[in-house]
Structures are given as structure tokens and as C-alpha cells.
Amino acid sequence: MKTQPTYSTEFKIDTANLVIKQGYTIREACDATGVGPTAIRRWVTQLRQEFEGITPSANAITPEQKRIQELEAQIKKIEWEKDILKKATALLMQDNIKR
Template identity: 90%
Template sequence: MKSQPTYSTEFKIDAANLVIKQGYSTKEACEATGVGPTAIRRWVTQLRQEFDGITPSGNAITPEQQRIQELEAKIKKIEWEKDILKKATALLMQDSIKR
């Protein structure tokens, strides 16, 4: 079974920008980069969405959206920790009331 190649974020942005900013067709971008049309179309769509401020469900490719994903993950972790502390406090309060 053939493994899929891994491309850097910079490569994905450059390849998508061939279509978005330089007017290449998907086919021309494929020929220029050696990447298949499905990947090029996916990167173009994702980059356009990220430029429009839409945070992707997968890994972001623009630095701004990567930072948003990083901050959202931190918020989620902090909220999770806060919930644990609330539950622990409630248990301790119950225990002290029983005494």
C-alpha cells in the first residue's frame, strides 16, 4: 500500500495561491506542483475559507487560523479544568457538611 506524501503548510499555501492569486487552473497547478487535483482543490477551498475568517475543522494552514485553533484548544482545556475544580469543591463541601 502506497503512503500519502506529507506536504508542509508553506507548500500547501503556495500551491493554493497558484490558483487563488496567480490565476492558474487546477490542472495547471497540479502540473506545476506534482500534486493531484483533489488535494489542490481542497487546499484552495480551505485557504479561501481561512481568508474569510472561517476556522477549519481540521488543521489550519494560515498562521492566523492556526493561532485561533491553538487558543480554542487552550480555552477548552481551561474550561475542563474549571469543571473539575467545581466538582471537587462540591465534593469537599458535601464532605464538610456531613461532619
């Protein structure tokens, strides 16, 4: 079974920037880094979107978008906890009324 290599965030950004900022073609970036064209295309697309302020559904690669994803996860957790507290309060109130 072949495992896919994992690349650091910095490597992904540097590789995508070969295409975005330095004008390399996808093929030239592949030759320079040894990474396949599918991965480089994905990184280039994601980095361009993140530069435009679009938060990706996958793991972000820019620090700003990573922070946005962390904050969105925190908000989701807080909302979930708030819903649990509401339900618990409602159950306690119901129990008190029955007594």
C-alpha cells in the same frame, strides 16, 4: 501499502495561491507541482475560507487560523479544568457538611 506524501504548510499555501492569486487552473497547478487535483482543490477551498476568517475543522494552514485553533484548544482545556475544580469543591463541601 501506499503512504500519502506530506506537504509543508508553506507548500500548500504556495500551491493554493497558484490558483487563487495567479489564475492557474487546478490542472495547471497539478502539472506545475505534481500534486493531485483533490488535494489542490481542498487546499484552495481551505485557504479561501481562512482568508474569509472561517476557522477550519481540520488543521489550519494560515498562521492566524492556527493561532485561533491553539487558543480555542487552550480555552477548552481551561474550561475542563474549571469544571473539575467545581466538582471537587462540591464534593469537599458535601463531605464537610456530613461531618
